[in-house]
Amino acid sequence: MDHKAKHILIVGGGYVGLYTGLRLQRALRRELKSGSVRITVIDPQSYMTYQPFLPEAAAGNLSPRHVVTPLRRVLSKVRIRNGKVTKVHHANRSVTFEPNAGPSEEIEYDVIVMAAGSISRTLPIPGLADAAIGFKSVGEAIALRNRVLALLDRADSTDDEEVRRRALTFVVVGAGFAGVEALAELEDMARDAVKYYDRLSEKDLRWVLVEASDRILPEVGPEMGRWTLEELRERGIEVKMKTLLKSCEGGHVVLSDGDAFESATIVWTAGVKPSPVVNAGDLPLDERGRIMTTTKLTVSGTNGAFAAGDVAGVPDVTNPGQYCAPNAQHAVRQAKVLADNIVRHLQDRPLREYRHKYAGSVAGLGLHKGVANVYGVKLHGLPAWFMHRTYHLSRVPTVNRKVRVVADWTLALFFKRETVSLGEIESPRDDFRAAAATG
Known part of the structure; x- marks a missing residue:
C-alpha cells in the first residue's frame, strides 16, 4: 500500500x-x-439494519436476516473493522479504535465521516434499565417477538390469575414511529396467535401505549395522528396521552395518571440521542449534543471532517432556522x-449544499x-399500508435484499405467519449447563 x-x-x-461507502466505492473505483x-x-x-422493517420482523412478516445488509458483501472494496471508536483526535487526524476483541489501537486518516447514528435516550426512571427493552436493533425486535409469544404460552399454561394478567399485559412507552409501529405489529401478531390457545382470547390481552405529549405520530401531521389514535383505540389498545412512566421496578408499572399494574413486557421507545x-x-x-454541521455536511470549523444522520445537527436549508429530522429519509439522501x-474535497x-424538502411520512399499523x-396527500388503511411497503422497499439497499423482502411478503399472502417462540436461542447453553450439572 502506498x-x-x-x-x-x-x-x-x-x-x-x-x-x-457505496457511493464512494463507485466514484473512486x-x-x-x-x-x-x-x-x-x-x-x-458486520451489517447495516434497515430499521423501518424492524416492526415487521418482530411480527414475523419478514425474516430477520432480510432486514439487515452484510457490509462486507456490499462494500467489497472497503475495509470493514468491527469494534468502536472511543476517541476522535481530529487535530492529529486519528481515532482510538477498540476492536470487539483484542487491544485498542490508533488509526490515522485524512478524511473522517462521523455517521455513528443514535442510541436509546433513557431517563432515570426506577427499574427502567432492568425491566425494559429498547426497539432499535434486530436483536431487540426478535427478542420482543419471542417474548410476546412465550408469554402467551406462559399464560395458557397456568391457572394463577396474577401470573396470567402480568404475562398478558404489554406496555410501550413513546408514541413516535418506533413505538406505534412496534405496538401495532406485535398486537396484530398476538391477535393472530391467540386463536391457537384454547384458554386465551383477544380480550385477555392488554396493550398500553404511554405518551408524554398530547399527540401521537407527530411526523404524519395532526389529522393522521388523530386517525391513528382512533384506529388503535378501536382495536382495544389503551392510549394514555400526557402520561409519564414513573417507575417499573420488577415489572410493577406506575404511571403519572395514578394507574399501577404488573407487566412482563415494557418497551422503551421514548426518543434517541447521538452515539x-x-x-x-x-x-x-x-x-442538543449533536456534532455541529454545515449545510455542506462538513463539521463546523474543521477541514477534512464530515457528519450526517442522527449524530449531526444539519441545518435545513428548505426550512430556515430548523434542523433536518433524524430519520432514514434524510440520512439516505445526505x-x-x-x-x-x-x-x-x-x-x-x-x-x-444538502437540500431536501421533507416529503412526508408513512407508517405501518399491522397487516393491511x-x-x-406524503407531499400533503393523506391516506389511511390499505392504501397507506401499500404505500408504506412500496416506499420502504424502494429504500432497502441492494437488489438481493429487495427480492428477499418481496419473497417474504408474497409467501405471507398464501400462508399464515409462524407464531412460535424461539426464546431459547437467547440462552442456548442453559440445557447443556443443566445436563452437565447433573452429570
Whole structure:
C-alpha cells in the first residue's frame, strides 16, 4: 500500500455509513484500484439494519436476516473493522479504535465521516434499565417477538390469575414511529396467535401505549395522528396521552395518571440521542449534543471532517432556522451529497449544499393497515399500508435484499405467519449447563 494513499475513515455502518461507502466505492473505483485512496468503515456489527422493517420482523412478516445488509458483501472494496471508536483526535487526524476483541489501537486518516447514528435516550426512571427493552436493533425486535409469544404460552399454561394478567399485559412507552409501529405489529401478531390457545382470547390481552405529549405520530401531521389514535383505540389498545412512566421496578408499572399494574413486557421507545462517540473527542457539539454541521455536511470549523444522520445537527436549508429530522429519509439522501462532497474535497472543488424538502411520512399499523402523509396527500388503511411497503422497499439497499423482502411478503399472502417462540436461542447453553450439572 502506498503510504501517501488518502485514507477515508467512516465511523458507523448504518444508513449514512453504508450509502456513503457505496457511493464512494463507485466514484473512486480507479483510485481504490490504484491504491491512491483507501476506505475503512468501523462499526460494532458486520451489517447495516434497515430499521423501518424492524416492526415487521418482530411480527414475523419478514425474516430477520432480510432486514439487515452484510457490509462486507456490499462494500467489497472497503475495509470493514468491527469494534468502536472511543476517541476522535481530529487535530492529529486519528481515532482510538477498540476492536470487539483484542487491544485498542490508533488509526490515522485524512478524511473522517462521523455517521455513528443514535442510541436509546433513557431517563432515570426506577427499574427502567432492568425491566425494559429498547426497539432499535434486530436483536431487540426478535427478542420482543419471542417474548410476546412465550408469554402467551406462559399464560395458557397456568391457572394463577396474577401470573396470567402480568404475562398478558404489554406496555410501550413513546408514541413516535418506533413505538406505534412496534405496538401495532406485535398486537396484530398476538391477535393472530391467540386463536391457537384454547384458554386465551383477544380480550385477555392488554396493550398500553404511554405518551408524554398530547399527540401521537407527530411526523404524519395532526389529522393522521388523530386517525391513528382512533384506529388503535378501536382495536382495544389503551392510549394514555400526557402520561409519564414513573417507575417499573420488577415489572410493577406506575404511571403519572395514578394507574399501577404488573407487566412482563415494557418497551422503551421514548426518543434517541447521538452515539456516545460524539462526546469523546475534539469535534464541536451543538446545544442538543449533536456534532455541529454545515449545510455542506462538513463539521463546523474543521477541514477534512464530515457528519450526517442522527449524530449531526444539519441545518435545513428548505426550512430556515430548523434542523433536518433524524430519520432514514434524510440520512439516505445526505449520504449521497456527503460522498460527492468528499470526492470534491479530494479534488479541491467547491462543495454542494444538502437540500431536501421533507416529503412526508408513512407508517405501518399491522397487516393491511397503515397511515401516510406524503407531499400533503393523506391516506389511511390499505392504501397507506401499500404505500408504506412500496416506499420502504424502494429504500432497502441492494437488489438481493429487495427480492428477499418481496419473497417474504408474497409467501405471507398464501400462508399464515409462524407464531412460535424461539426464546431459547437467547440462552442456548442453559440445557447443556443443566445436563452437565447433573452429570
